[in-house]
Amino acid sequence: MKIYRARYGGVCFGVKRAIEMSLTAAGKWKQVYSLGPLIHNRLAVEELKKKGIITTNTLNDIKNKKVIIRSHGIHPRLLHRLKKQEYEIIDATCPWVRKAQRYVEQLISEGYHVIIVGEKDHPEVKGLLGYGGPHSEIYSERMKIKHKKIGIVPQTTINYEALNQAVLHFIDRVLELKIYNTICKATILRTHEAVRIAKKADVMIIIGGKNSANTTRLFQVCNKYKPSHHIESADEIKVEWFRQAQSVGVTAGASTPKEQVDEVVTFLKKKFRRKKSIP
């Protein structure tokens, strides 16, 4: 069976950078605390813990005052609190997310009502809304807006489909619409490549944490073209997925380590070494 492995699937620049910064810090201080998982991937988080990077959801757990801000960024109020309480901060906010936060602030200062297009409970979105304050809200299809000046900032990892929909929602309802396109290159490359592969492969495997939003979206996009399966590791793969399949495409979300993709590809190669297709 032919395997198409995505080049742009897997851990993105921002997550990779956050892990490297955290490992350096853990080397220096033995233990560092990440506010929420550094990477939306259970297995990877366990590995990091062994190296001194501990995931927590509350400041009370942090014994040595060494805290990591992960790639998603945080609410400015929390950042302010950390500074005031003299935490040692490893700010691993993805530079593209930092830019998006600045654009939100700028739009507010220019008098726009800011709409964030993204997932309601995503930490990046919560941070962006924090920078927008009372003059910002998350996009929903049913929203009614009475503002004449609307600014739009998308979550860095959403698809253009979602951004386009939001823009068309407002275009005939407002006088002025200013959009900062903060969708990151990694997201675009990953999505485009996944579609390209899904068009030619018979089956798609998308690897990533079940709690990873961008992996779920990648799965949804691929599933429009071919039967697709969202897995966390190779042991979830079922032989019946490949009945009559001649080829399989493999890609991964922004928070899936290379080793997990390797593992899946190795498994598929072994399993289907001799068979051209499964009867």
Place this chain on the structure above:
Amino acid sequence: MKIYRARYGGVCFGVKRAIEMSLTAAGKWKQVYSLGPLIHNRLAVEELKKKGIITTNTLNDIKNKKVIIRSHGIHPRLLHRLKKQEYEIIDATCPWVRKAQRYVEQLISEGYHVIIVGEKDHPEVKGLLGYGGPHSEIYSERMKIKHKKIGIVPQTTINYEALNQAVLHFIDRVLELKIYNTICKATILRTHEAVRIAKKADVMIIIGGKNSANTTRLFQVCNKYKPSHHIESADEIKVEWFRQAQSVGVTAGASTPKEQVDEVVTFLKKKFRRKKSIP
């Protein structure tokens, strides 16, 4: 036969205002000269001529230095020339077009590359491009843009379809997109109502000069729903259009005087007084 007459078809606010301003000026100076037809309608232009409003394309024709700027507005270079040569100017630029011109200037001053969405040879568009200067151009599907900051200003009388298409063209190609929605209310109401009527009527009649761009667009929109006919006056109406029709919708472009719509409706009423439908 049932006749649905549009409420929002016919001469728009800007054109009506320009005619009134010109009539007042003609009353004062006997003759005034309009740079291009005040209204894209042959019959109406002939009527205006009798009242002292003369259409011309060249300043040389203007004997008494009394000049009308029609609702479409003009290129700022020409306006400058008129002022310098001490013409008496009746500036009947539609207030909504004037606003669009100001938005173009503002976008340029903020460092945007400005895209005008509209018809290449339309006088309003030519004027808007004049205010944009070298940092502006008209939208075309095949354009390649290397600017990071794009400003979009639509011609006041285009459909949202055209604006939406242009916006989606740029959204994934630029960092920053600022849109002033200068499509005027009259255009929106006229289009929406025409669609509503075209959905229920069996045949559509759209009245307006063959050289009127907005009438042509109105025809195209209606023609998507029902067989439609773009006419200038009642004598173009053919009986065969109404075979098996139970109802007809009548609307008109932004440059069609009320009298011409009256004439068509009266004609239809007379013609089909007794017949429920034409066999």
